[in-house]
Amino acid sequence: MAKVVVIGGSFAGLTGALEAKRKLGPGHKVTLISKTEDFVYIPSLIWVPFGWREVKDISIPIRPILEKAGVEFALEEVTRVAPEENKVITGDNEYDYDYLLVASGVSVRYDLVKGLAEGEHNYSVCTPQHAEHARDGWEEFVKDPGPVVIGASQGASCMGAAYEFLFNFEYACRKAGIRDKVEITWVTPEPFLGHFGIDGMTGGEAMLKAFMKTFKINFITNSEIEEIREDRFVLKDGRELPYRYSMIVPPFNGARFVKESGDLGDEKGFIPTDDSYRHTKYDNIFAAGLAVAFAPPWTAPIAFGVPKTGFPSEVSAKVAAKNIVKLVNGETELDEKPMGKIPGLCVMDAGHKEVLILSNHLIKPRQFAIMLPNPLINVGKRFLEKYFLWKTRTGKANLL
Numbered sequence: 142m143a144k145v146v147v148i149g150g151s152f153a154g155l156t157g158a159l160e161a162k163r164k165l166g167p168g169h170k171v172t173l174i175s176k177t178e179d180f181v182y183i184p185s186l187i188w189v190p191f192g193w194r195e196v197k198d199i200s201i202p203i204r205p206i207l208e209k210a211g212v213e214f215a216l217e218e219v220t221r222v223a224p225e226e227n228k229v230i231t232g233d234n235e236y237d238y239d240y241l242l243v244a245s246g247v248s249v250r251y252d253l254v255k256g257l258a259e260g261e262h263n264y265s266v267c268t269p270q271h272a273e274h275a276r277d278g279w280e281e282f283v284k285d286p287g288p289v290v291i292g293a294s295q296g297a298s299c300m301g302a303a304y305e306f307l308f309n310f311e312y313a314c315r316k317a318g319i320r321d322k323v324e325i326t327w328v329t330p331e332p333f334l335g336h337f338g339i340d341g342m343t344g345g346e347a348m349l350k351a352f353m354k355t356f357k358i359n360f361i362t363n364s365e366i367e368e369i370r371e372d373r374f375v376l377k378d379g380r381e382l383p384y385r386y387s388m389i390v391p392p393f394n395g396a397r398f399v400k401e402s403g404d405l406g407d408e409k410g411f412i413p414t415d416d417s418y419r420h421t422k423y424d425n426i427f428a429a430g431l432a433v434a435f436a437p438p439w440t441a442p443i444a445f446g447v448p449k450t451g452f453p454s455e456v457s458a459k460v461a462a463k464n465i466v467k468l469v470n471g472e473t474e475l476d477e478k479p480m481g482k483i484p485g486l487c488v489m490d491a492g493h494k495e496v497l498i499l500s501n502h503l504i505k506p507r508q509f510a511i512m513l514p515n516p517l518i519n520v521g522k523r524f525l526e527k528y529f530l531w532k533t534r535t536g537k538a539n540l541l
C-alpha cells in the first residue's frame with residue numbers, strides 16, 4: 142500500500158488529492174493536510190470589500206468532500222518537511238509518505254516596501270480576512286472620500302486581481318454617488334498596461350488604455366514604490382501620491398514551512414520542479430499550483446512575476462497526481478505539461494463589464510490569443526464562480 146500525502150486544500154491540493162485517490166483506488170492511502178478547513182473561491186474575494194459577496198458564500202468545507210472520496214483529512218499546519226526521511230511534520234503529528242504533493246500556495250511578502258503590510262497603511266484582497274478588512278476601510282471611505290491608489294507592488298505576480306479590484310472600485314464609487322470626489326491612480330511595475338505578467342496579448346494594452354480613459358483613471362507604469370506613508374505614496378522616482386484608500390497587491394513567497402525544510406524549496410520558498418511537476422532533487426516529491434517555482438521568461442525594467450491562476454493550478458495538480466499514480470504502479474515514463482504551455486483561461490471582471498482572456502499557451506509563443514471585451518454585463522466571472530463551487534462541492538475534480 143502506497144502512502145500519498147498532499148499539503149494544501151485549495152485549487153491544487155484538493156484536485157491533486159481527489160485525482161490521486163480516484164486513480165489509485167482503495168488499496169492505497171491518500172492524506173490531505175491543510176491548515177484551513179474550507180476551500181475558499183479566492184477569485185471572488187475582489188467583491189467582498191463592496192458587500193457583493195460574503196466570505197461564507199464562497200467557502201466550502203472540504204472534510205465531507207474528502208471523506209466521501211476516501212481521502213483522509215488532517216486539519217493541521219505543516220511546520221516542516223524532512224525530505225531525506227520522507228516525513229511531513231505538523232505541530233501535533235508526523236506523517237510518513239511514499240509520495241508527497243506540495244500544493245501549499247504562497248505567503249505574502251511585505252519586506253520590499255515600507256508600509257505595504259496589510260493593516261498598516263494598505264488594504265489587500267489576497268485572503269478572506271484581508272478582504273473583510275478592506276470592506277471596513279471601504280465603509281469608512283464612502284463617508285469621507287478622497288484620492289485613491291490601487292495597483293501592484295514591484296515583485297508582485299497577481300496583476301489580474303489588482304486590475305479587477307481597480308475597475309470594481311471605480312464602479313462601486315459610481316454606485317455610491319461619490320465618483321466626482323475620488324481621483325483614482327493605478328500604479329504598476331508592468332512596462333505597459335495589460336502585460337499581466339504574461340507579456341501581454343494582442344490588443345490588450347490599447348483596450349486597457351481605453352478603459353483608463355473612459356473611467357478617468359490615472360496610471361503609472363514601470364512604477365516602484367519606495368514607501369507607503371499614512372497619507373501618501375512615495376515612488377522611487379520621487380513622485381508623491383496622496384491617498385485616503387489604497388489596495389496594493391504584494392509580492393509572494395512560497396509557504397513559510399518550505400524555508401524550514403532544507404533544500405525542498407528555492408530562496409523564495411517555491412518548489413523547483415521539471416515539466417512533470419517532480420522535484421528536481423527528490424524523486425518522490427511533486428508540487429502543483431502557486432507552490433511551483435516559475436521564473437518569468439521575459440524581462441522588464443522593474444521586476445515582477447508570472448501569475449499562476451486557478452486553471453494552471455488545477456492542471457499542474459492533475460499532471461502531478463497522474464505521475465504519482467504512474468510511479469506507484471511501477472511506470473517510469475511521466476507525463477509532462479510545462480506551466481507556460483497550459484492554456485490561458487480567465488475572465489477579468491471590470492465592474493459592470495468584463496474581458497474574456499483566452500490563449501492556447503499561458504506564455505509566448507502562442508498560436509492563439511484573444512481578449513474579448515463584453516461591455517454590457519459581467520456574467521463570465523459569476524458563471525465561473527458558480528461552476529467552480531458546484532464542481533468543488535460535488536468533488537468532481539476530474540472535470541475541466
Ligand SMILES: Cc1cc2nc3c(=O)[nH]c(=O)nc-3n(C[C@H](O)[C@H](O)[C@H](O)COP(=O)(O)OP(=O)(O)OC[C@H]3O[C@@H](n4cnc5c(N)ncnc54)[C@H](O)[C@@H]3O)c2cc1C
Binds near residue numbers: 184185268
Ligand atoms: C484576490 C485574488 C484574485 C484572484 N482571481 C483569480 C481569478 O479571477 N481567476 C483565477 O484563475 N485565479 C485567480 N487568482 C489566483 C488563484 O486564487 C490561485 O491560482 C489559486 O488560489 C492557487 O491555488 P493553490 O492551491 O496553488 O494555492 P492556494 O489557493 O494559495 O492554497 C494553498 C493551500 O495550502 C494550505 N496551506 C498553506 N500553508 C500550509 C501549511 N503550513 N500547512 C498546511 N496547509 C497549508 C492553505 O490553507 C490552502 O489550503 C486570484 C488570486 C487572488 C489573491
